[in-house]
Each structure stands twice: as C-alpha cells, then as structure tokens.
Amino acid sequence: MSPLSESEISTRLKSLPDWKIESGELTRTFSFKDFRGSLAFVNQVGEAAEKAGHHPDIDIRYNRVRLALVTHDAGGITAKDFDLAGAANKLV
Secondary structure: OOOOOHHHHHHHHOOOOOOEEEOOEEEEEEEOOOHHHHHHHHHHHHHHHHHHOOOOEEEEEOOEEEEEEOEHHHOEOOHHHHHHHHHHHHOO
8 A cells, every 4th residue: 555645645634624644644632521431432443443454553641542543564644544544533
C-alpha cells in the first residue's frame, strides 16, 4: 500500500473533521465521562484494529484517549489509516 499524497490526505480529512495531521500521523483525541469509558472505547478500537490488521498508537489519560495512525511499513499515511479512523468514529 502506498502513502497518500498531501492533497489526498487533505481531501480525506474533510470527511473526518475531528482528525488532524500531527508529526506525520493521523490523530484524534476522544473524551469520555470517566476512565471506564476510555477503557471500553480502547477495547472496541482494539477489536476493530485486529479485524483490520492495522494497529494505532493509543494513549489513555483518564477520560481522554488519543489515537495516532500511520502505516509504518508504507512510510506514511494510507487509506488503511483513514479506514480505521472512520471505524473509531463510529464507536463513539
């Protein structure tokens, strides 16, 4: 899978307005009521990631979860990253 061009990334970001590019990664921070909500979300993301064979970097801070997506073996952001971001959005 090839990395997306900057224009392709910009176009795809329009359909995921809460996501942004930070340091070459597709990122979003989700907020929940409490730590249990964060953990439940992370477990759901984990299931989706396993099915997709694509795993995000996950940072949990009490009621906030930051996901960072990049396809390391492709050397950048790919359609796989946007697919998993869309799947994560549907979980909240």
